[in-house]
Amino acid sequence: MIHTETKADYSTNTNKMSVITPEIQSLIDPVVSGLKRHQIVGDKVIALAICHLLMKVISAARWTNPYDLINIIRKVGTILNTGYPKKIISGNIVRRVLALIRDEIETENNDNTPMMSSMFSLLSTNSTGNQKVQYNQSKKQSSDFRSIIIQGIRDLEDEIANVxxxxxxxxxxxxxxxxxxxxxxxxxxxxxxxxxxxxxxxxxxxxxxxxxxxxxxxxxxxxxxxxxxxxxxxxxxxxxxxxxxxxxxxxxxxxxxxxxxxxxxxxxxxxxxxxxxxxxxxxxxxxxxxxxxxxxxxxxxxxxxxxxxxxxxxxxxxxxxxxxxxxxxxxxxxxxxxxxxxxxxxxxxxxxxxxxxxxxxxxxxxxxxxxx
Known part of the structure; x- marks a missing residue:
C-alpha cells in the first residue's frame, strides 16, 4: 500500500524532524569557529570542509522524508552564513547539495509516475506546494536515498579537488x-x-x-x-x-x-x-x-x-x-x-x-x- 502525506501531516512532521539537534550542532560549531578564526583558509580548503560537514550532517540527521532533509541542510546553510557572512563559498556548496537532493527527488517522482497520470496532472489545478508534500515514502528507503546524496557530494568533492x-x-x-x-x-x-x-x-x-x-x-x-x-x-x-x-x-x-x-x-x-x-x-x-x-x-x-x-x-x-x-x-x-x-x-x-x-x-x- 502506497502511503502519501497530507500537507498538514507534512508540516507537523517537518517541525519535528528538521530541527538542528545537539548532535548536528556539535558538527557545525567547529567549522564555523574555524572560519571565523581563519583557521580554515583557502577557497578550495573551505569548499572541501563544507562538503565533509554536509556528509556528516546527512549521515547523522534523522529524517523520513527528503523534504525534511532539505530543511535541515537549509538550516545548516543559514548557521554557516550567520557565522561567517563574508565567505560566499560555504553558501555555494550548501546550495549545490540542495540541488542534488531536489534533482534526486525529481528523478524518483518521474520514474514512479505513470504516463497517464502525468498527462492528467498537466490539467490539474493543484499548486506546486501540494505536489511537493505528496512524496511517496515507499519509492526508496531513506538509507538508499542517503547513500545516493552522499555519493553525489563525493563527486562534488572530486570536482573541487581537480578544478x-x-x-x-x-x-x-x-x-x-x-x-x-x-x-x-x-x-x-x-x-x-x-x-x-x-x-x-x-x-x-x-x-x-x-x-x-x-x-x-x-x-x-x-x-x-x-x-x-x-x-x-x-x-x-x-x-x-x-x-x-x-x-x-x-x-x-x-x-x-x-x-x-x-x-x-x-x-x-x-x-x-x-x-x-x-x-x-x-x-x-x-x-x-x-x-x-x-x-x-x-x-x-x-x-x-x-x-x-x-x-x-x-x-x-x-x-x-x-x-x-x-x-x-x-x-x-x-x-x-x-x-x-x-x-x-x-x-x-x-x-x-x-x-x-x-x-x-x-x-x-x-x-x-x-x-x-
Missing amino acids: NEGIETMSVDLIHDNEILLTPTPTSETVLQFLIKARAKRKFTVLVTESFPNDINTSHKFVKKLAENKIETILIPDSTVYAVMSRVGKVIIGSSAVFANGGCLSNSGVTHVVECAKEHRTPVFALAGLYKLSPLYPFNGDDLIEVGNSGKVLNYDDFKLIENVEIVTNPLDDYISPEHIDIYITNVGGFAPSFIYRIVLDNYKTEDNNLE
Whole structure:
C-alpha cells in the first residue's frame, strides 16, 4: 500500500524532524569557529570542509522524508552564513547539495509516475506546494536515498579537488609566445598553476604586483615559484601598474566568488588594475572554479568586503599621522564589476560575464537562493 502525506501531516512532521539537534550542532560549531578564526583558509580548503560537514550532517540527521532533509541542510546553510557572512563559498556548496537532493527527488517522482497520470496532472489545478508534500515514502528507503546524496557530494568533492586541471588545459590556447602578462592576485593557486602549465609550451613574462599591505610575503613566494618553473617574472610596486599597462598583453586575475550578474570578488587592489586595463583596452581574464559561482546578486558590494588590520596600512607607531586621519581602513577584497572582465575561465569552459547566469541556473535551484 502506497502511503502519501497530507500537507498538514507534512508540516507537523517537518517541525519535528528538521530541527538542528545537539548532535548536528556539535558538527557545525567547529567549522564555523574555524572560519571565523581563519583557521580554515583557502577557497578550495573551505569548499572541501563544507562538503565533509554536509556528509556528516546527512549521515547523522534523522529524517523520513527528503523534504525534511532539505530543511535541515537549509538550516545548516543559514548557521554557516550567520557565522561567517563574508565567505560566499560555504553558501555555494550548501546550495549545490540542495540541488542534488531536489534533482534526486525529481528523478524518483518521474520514474514512479505513470504516463497517464502525468498527462492528467498537466490539467490539474493543484499548486506546486501540494505536489511537493505528496512524496511517496515507499519509492526508496531513506538509507538508499542517503547513500545516493552522499555519493553525489563525493563527486562534488572530486570536482573541487581537480578544478585546476580543467582550467589549466585552456592556458596554452590563451597565452602566446613572448607575451607580457600581469597578475595582481599572487594568493591564487589557480593562477599559479595556470601559468606553470602554459610554460610547458609557451615562453612569456609575468608581472606580479606587490599587493601591499596584506600579501607582500605571498607575492614574493609567488614570484619565486614562477621563477623556479623557468618563467621570467618581475615583481612591481602597485603604483606602477598604469605605467606598465601599455606593454601588457593580458591581465589574469583569480577570484574568490563569482556572482550571477557576472561580477566577482578578488584581492584588494584588483579594481585599480582592471580599471587601468580597461583604459588601455587590455583584456582581463578571470579564473574561477565552478564551485565559486554563486546564484546571489551583489546588490551592495560594500557588504561583501571583509576588512582587515588597519595597522598594516598606517602603523600605530605613527601616532602623529593618525591624529590627522579620520579613518583608516584595510579592505581585504575588491568587488570587480562585470564590465571590467572580458572572459571567465572555468573548469567547464570559458564564458562571457553576461553568460554566467546561465551556468548558475544549470547548477542551482532558484528556490534555494535564499536559505532562510
